[in-house]
Amino acid sequence: MSNADIMLIISIIISHMLIMILGIGLGYLIWGKQMPVYEKPESFMRSQGKDKKSNSIEIDDTKVVLSVNTDGYEKKFDNMTKETKVKNNISSSVNKLKSMKGK
Amino acid sequence: MIGLDVGTSFIIASSYKGDEIVFKDFRDAFYVIKPTTPIASKMVEKGLKGKVFIKDETGSFIILGKDAIEKAVERNETARRPMYRGVVSVKEKEARKVLAYILKEVVGKAKKQGDKLVFCVPAQPVDQEDDDFDVGYHEDVVKSILSEVGYDARSVNEAEALCYAELEDTDYTGIGISCGAGMTNVCVMLNGEPTVVFSTTKSGDWVDRMSAVATGEPDSVVQVEKEGGGFTVGEPNDNPVLSAVASYYDRLVEYTAKQLSAALAGHKALPKFKDPIRIVVAGGTSQADGYISKLNEKLLESEFPLQIEVVKHAEDPLHSVSKGCLIAASILD
Numbered sequence: 098m099s100n101a102d103i104m105l106i107i108s109i110i111i112s113h114m115l116i117m118i119l120g121i122g123l124g125y126l127i128w129g130k131q132m133p134v135y136e137k138p139e140s141f142m143r144s145q146g147k148d149k150k151s152n153s154i155e156i157d158d159t160k161v162v163l164s165v166n167t168d169g170y171e172k173k174f175d176n177m178t179k180e181t182k183v184k185n186n187i188s189s190s191v192n193k194l195k196s197m198k199g200k
Numbered sequence: 201m202i203g204l205d206v207g208t209s210f211i212i213a214s215s216y217k218g219d220e221i222v223f224k225d226f227r228d229a230f231y232v233i234k235p236t237t238p239i240a241s242k243m244v245e246k247g248l249k250g251k252v253f254i255k256d257e258t259g260s261f262i263i264l265g266k267d268a269i270e271k272a273v274e275r276n277e278t279a280r281r282p283m284y285r286g287v288v289s290v291k292e293k294e295a296r297k298v299l300a301y302i303l304k305e306v307v308g309k310a311k312k313q314g315d316k317l318v319f320c321v322p323a324q325p326v327d328q329e330d331d332d333f334d335v336g337y338h339e340d341v342v343k344s345i346l347s348e349v350g351y352d353a354r355s356v357n358e359a360e361a362l363c364y365a366e367l368e369d370t371d372y373t374g375i376g377i378s379c380g381a382g383m384t385n386v387c388v389m390l391n392g393e394p395t396v397v398f399s400t401t402k403s404g405d406w407v408d409r410m411s412a413v414a415t416g417e418p419d420s421v422v423q424v425e426k427e428g429g430g431f432t433v434g435e436p437n438d439n440p441v442l443s444a445v446a447s448y449y450d451r452l453v454e455y456t457a458k459q460l461s462a463a464l465a466g467h468k469a470l471p472k473f474k475d476p477i478r479i480v481v482a483g484g485t486s487q488a489d490g491y492i493s494k495l496n497e498k499l500l501e502s503e504f505p506l507q508i509e510v511v512k513h514a515e516d517p518l519h520s521v522s523k524g525c526l527i528a529a530s531i532l533d
Contacts, residue, residue, distance in 0.1 A: 137469055138323075138387075138397040141356040141528055160337040162344045165300040169257040173245075177252045177265060177305055178213075178224035183516070185219050187523060190368045191530045197372065197392045198531065 142198045202307055202351070203526025204319040205358075205519075206342055208283045208382030208405065209484055212522040213306050221526065223519050226306050229279040230298050231268035233261045254301065262294075264302065269420050278419045285382040285401050286322035286358075287338035300345045310350030317351040318529040320358040320521055322383050323397040326463055333401075354532070359387030360394045361524030366480040366514050373473070375506075377460075378521055379483035379491075381405050384456050388464065390471040400459045404485035407452055411444035426488075433490035449488055457498035465505045476507035482514035482521060 205212040213224045235241035244261055251267040263271050272279035280292055282299035289295040307317065321339050339355050346353035362376035362385075372392035378385040381404040388396040404426075411422045422441055431442040434450035464470055479499075481492055496511040514520040 138357065138360075138394045140393050141318075141354075141360055142392070142531060159340075160334060162337070162340040164348070165296050165345065167297060167301045167304065170262070170297075170301055171255040173248070173254055174252040177302075178226045181223045181225070181519075182217070182220045183223070183519075185216065185221050187221065187365075187527050187530070190364065190527050193368060194364065194372065194392060194527065194531055 142194075201316040201526070201529040201532075202318075203361075203522050203524070203529055204303075204307060204317060204346075205361075205522035205525060206283070206303070206319050206321075207380050207484075207521070208281060208286055209380065210518065211302060211306050212519060214519065214522040214526045216526075221523070223522060224306055225518070226302060227265040227269065228283055228302065229265060229268040229272075229281055230294075231263045231272045231277075231279045232294070233263070233271075235259065235261070262298065264298075269424065272418070272420045273424055276418060276421075283382065285325075285328075285333065285405075286380065286385075286399070287333060287335060288341050290334075296341060299341075300348075303342070303345050304349050307346065307349065307351070313350045314352045315350065316529045316532050317346055317353045318356050318361075318525045318532070319346070319353060320361050320525055321355045322358055322380075322385050323387075323399040325383065325399045325401045326459060328401045354528075356525060356528045357385070357387060357394065357397050358521055359385040359397060359399075360389070361521050361528060362480065362482050362514070363387050363389040363394070363524070364527045365520045365524035366482070366512075367478065370478050374478040374480060377456075377479060377481045377483075377486075377495075379403055379456075379481060379485035381484060384459075384483075384485075386460060386463070388470065390473075395469050395471055396464065396467055398463055400456060402452055402455055403483075407445055407448045407485075410448045411441060414444040414448075415441050417441060429489065431489065433488050433494045435490070449491070450494065452485075453491065453494045454498050454502075457495060457502045457504070461499065461502040461504045465503075470505070473506060476509035478509050479511045480514055481511065482517040484518055486513065486517055 203214040207228060209228055211226045211228050215222055233244055235244050241259055248261060251263055252265050253261050253263040255261055268279045281289060282292060282295040283289055284291055288299055319342055321335055325333060343353045359376040359378045362378045363372060366376065367374045367389060373390050376387045383399045383401055384403045385399045387394050408419045408422045412419045425441045426445045431437045431446045433446060433453060435446055437443040437446050492511055492513050499508065
């Protein structure tokens with residue numbers, strides 16, 4: 098293989114790499130902000146007792162929950178719910194899930 | 201311990217009592233009557249005898265539950281809701297206070313401080329982005345209300361709870377679809393782990409709203425007719441209200457199937473299931489005749505990206521989510 102052939106191969110590889118890098122850059126500029134970021138849902142079982150940690154410093158702008166006073170309501174009924182009873186059929190589900198979650 | 205389904209249309213608590221599970225259902229609606237004179241107040245109170253209602257500081261009567269819907273229909277109006285599309289309503293000024301009252305009455309005071317309670321919350325919708333939908337705020341409001349009556353309350357995704365209640369046979373692998381009044385919630389589960397969760401904001405209330413517009417009847421009237429049954433999804437009906445309901449139901453099922461297929465097609469977190477999967481459907485909206493078969497049909501038409509073993513209705517569609525919440529609470533112990 099001559100020097101010219103080697104130079105040609107190297108230049109082809111470099112040009113391909115440059116085109117790829119330019120493509121990625123261009124793609125990011127055009128669609129970067131719209132690309133969906135997927136966060137895996139956290140299982141109820143695994144999320145218990147864990148603090149949510151964030152690396153960046155952010156102000157907490159979530160809505161403040163004010164206490165709701167319902168003392169002013171005067172109750173005028175005896176029972177408001179409709180009750181139904183079924184045989185407890187969830188023990189096996191609970192046991193199976195506990196073993197699956199390693200509890 | 202208590203499982204609690206905090207839904208747009210129903211609030212359902214479940215708890216153990218001996219070797220039984222007790223479900224307490226309450227219709228999530230209210231209707232306010234403001235008497236103008238003391239005589240009118242006395243007359244109204246007399247007329248409300250036997251109904252579920254409360255009186256507030258201003259002398260107004262707040263009728264609760266199904267009595268509220270009946271009263272609204274009687275007056276050709278629409279009952280109000282403390283919840284809107286799965287979360288505490290920001291449109292209703294009295295929503296938080298009424299919701300707080302209802303929740304406290306349904307679950308009662310905790311037997312001992314710190315009793316476990318798991319309630320459900322919806323997932324982020326794929327078809328709506330606005331400030332009105334704030335799951336975090338809703339969760340905080342419900343937690344704060346329940347902690348006032350002594351509970352250690354935790355939240356679980358609504359469709360995840362449904363999977364816990366209905367997918368034991370398949371080792372907790374499959375898809376749960378909870379069709380509530382305000383939203384349709386979806387969870388794809390693999391061996392007890394939720395892998396994809398999302399919701400859509402069109403469900404039973406959308407059918408009521410659209411049918412009400414088409415027929416010129418109030419939403420509450422449509423809702424009562426719809427819940428009376430007598431129609432099949434997608435089939436013509438002699439009753440104009442039920443005919444509109446059947447048509448809009450058909451469109452709703454098609455929309456849900458398309459959203460489900462689109463959300464899962466090419467989803468990075470979608471597991472590669474080796475066997476066809478089970479889809480289990482629950483919720484009040486799924487109780488319409490023909491809903492399950494129509495959903496199956498529309499999923500196949502919309503090129504659902506997974507092989508389906510069966511689309512199955514939950515054994516007790518109205519109580520499944522609450523039961524799943526109770527299972528979740530039991531596992532915490």
